[in-house]
Amino acid sequence: MRTCMTAGTNYSVRDEIRDYWSMRAESFDLSPGHEIFSETERSAWHRLIKKHLGQGEGRRALDLACGTGVVSHLMHDLGYAVTGLDWSEAMLDKARAKSNTRGSSIRFLMRDAEATGEDEASYDVIVTRHLVWTLVDPAAAFAHWFNLLKPGGRVLIVDGDFVTQTWFRKLRRWLDAAVNRFRPAKPDPRGDFRTQYQSIMSQIYFRQGARAPEVVRLLQGAGFEPVIVDTSLGEIHRAQGRNMPIAQFLDRATQHRYAICAVRPG
Incomplete structure (x- = not known):
């Protein structure tokens, strides 16, 4: 259930984000693009990382907003000593159960990705997937991540603009509207999720969409250099698409998605 914010409370947008993803936790791993459903996709992720x-070779990795631990396990596969942080205890319950089943040595903690409480210069790499678009204060978050890395350390951000209406989404909305004129309206089963999502989106920095150039600008402002944008994610997306309805795959394929690698000079 959504926790309602009332006058006089300290309920913040970060709490709202935590509660939203806690609601999503039970079904999170059922979706392609969240969990990995093929060795083809797993191998594609390994190549990107x-x-x-x-390679890990004992290097320390921090997976921010780790969710159910999907990316944490990809990093663990490659030899990294992984710590996964998430703001949702419900997500972490799933991550820990998965880790126990696989016998991995990943450390999972409930922490805010924008203020982790971890020691400065304690990680070789930081990785995030679909976190940056939800950040409340990305400039402060990137400065914090910069300090968490050792000199020469790297952050890998896998994210995208999930807000801007692509040509496919506009077409689909037009077709849906045309069809709905001739059939009774049905209640949206995602109503609770959609209402809270819209509330969160109205309060975060990237409410107009997390475009790569703006993410790069903020990373450079935090001191990262060089910052490299990689949009060649087709191998991953095609592998995911084999487990998606065609409309969902086309929606995903037409979005502005990217991987950004940024280095703390050392």
Whole structure:
């Protein structure tokens, strides 16, 4: 259930984000694009990570907004000593159960990705997937991540603009509107999720969409250099698409998605 904010309370947008993802936790791993459903996709993720971060070989990795631990386990596969942080205890329950089943040595903690409480210069790499678009204060978050990295450390951000209406989404909305003129309206089963999502989106920095150039600008402002944008994610998206309805795949394929690798000079 959504926790309602009332006058005089300290309920913040960060609490609202936590509660939203806690509601999503039970079904999170059922969706392609969240959990990994093929070795083809897993291998594609491994190649992307190695391309930008290299092999683990005992290096320390921090997975921010780790959710159910999908990316944490990808990093663990490559030899990293992984800590996964998430703001939702419900997500972490799933991550820990998965880790126990797989016998992995990942450390999972409930922390805010924008203020982790971790020691400065204690990580070789930081990785995030679909976190940056939800940040309340990305400039402060990036400065914090910069300080968490050792000199020469790297952050890999996998994210996108999930707000801007693509040509496919506009077409689909037009077709849905045309069809709905001739059939009774049905209640939206995602109503509770959609209402809270819209409330969160009205309060976060990237409410107009997390475009790569703005993310790069903020990373550079935090001191990262160089910052490299990689949009060649087709291998991952095609593997995910094999487990998606065609409309969902086309929606995903036409979005502005990217991986950004940024280095703390050292």
